[in-house]
Amino acid sequence: IDVKLKKQIFFRAIGPLALRSNELIMQEREKLLALLVKQDNLSAAERDWLEQLATSYGIDAAAYPDKNELEEALLPRVDIIPPSLVLAQAAEESGWGTSRFAATGNALFGQWTWGDDGIRPEQQRGGKGDYKIAAFAAPLQSVQSHAKNLNTHSAYLQFRIKRAQLRADDKPITGHDLAGALTSYSERGQDYVKTLRSIIGYNQLDAADNAYFDEEQAIV
Secondary structure: HHHHHHHHHHHHHHHHHHHHHHHHHHHHHHHHHHHEEEEEEOHHHHHHHHHHHHHHHHOOOHOOOOHHHHHHHHOOOOOOOOHHHHHHHHHHHHOOOOOOHHHOOOOOOOOEEOOOOOEEOOOOOOOOOEEEEEEOOOHHHHHHHHHHHHHHHHHHHHHHHHHHHHHHHHOOOOHHHHHOOOOOOOOHHHHHHHHHHHHHHHHHHHHHHOOOOOOOOOOO
């Protein structure tokens, strides 16, 4: 198929996954914000949920005996990834969905793993250990894992700070802006950022950052 059709198919396939991943994140964020309003009047179930959320986002709840401090630590992490950025990174990392990792393991973002579930590269980089590319049962899981990676890993602290600042200033959270905080995602550094912004701009992906699901039956 020609390049234009390949891109259309790719965006149609991955775009809804980015929206669904963000929907689930926002459900967590809205519940977290609601607990902030309640101050210390939390039920046992709410406290358990808060601690489980902290664990899933890489925070040790025991290190924050004050509930409000724990919630404040969580807020910068429990937030969306702009769909335009998801699409641009997936396109770049998976060769528009045609890479061996994408085809055999739904691996769209080239995430590394040292566990058993993964695909071993044909040529591993020296000094990095016996790493693999994380594999997933479905593409949505890959998109969700990518979001959790950006929302938890120490390498993307500046990404989360930039996003929190955009929220504080009541500005749109865009892929173009946040791409600038992903120099650590690739060894290419600033050139990688330029590539992502080029993909976003050339393919007019900015509009995806304002997209949302209609209130209709989901089609799977």
